[in-house]
Amino acid sequence: MSVEMEFDENAVEGKGRAKRLRAYIDGFGRNNIFETTDIAYYQGDHGLYLLKNGSENDKALYKELTDIIADRQKRIKKRK
Secondary structure (H helix, E strand, O other): OOEEEEOOHHHOHHHOOHHHHHHHHHHHHHOOHHHHOOEEEEOOOOHHHHHHOOOHHHHHHHHHHHHHHHHHHHHHHHHO
8 A cells, every 4th residue: 555545524624624634635736646656545434425515615625535536547547
């Protein structure tokens, strides 16, 4: 395993830990991790579900992360 992005239901805005998920996304972007490294994702029991159905900021964070993951999958398929 190369790197892991880990978060749980506490990543939603109301729980006060959205900054940690934001730090992962920003740090991975700054260091080209999304483009160059395999990533394992751990989202706790229902972290993505709560982000998708949370506040507008939660939804924006959900969309940003899922767009990144979808784009990575498209790039991987093109390489094959």
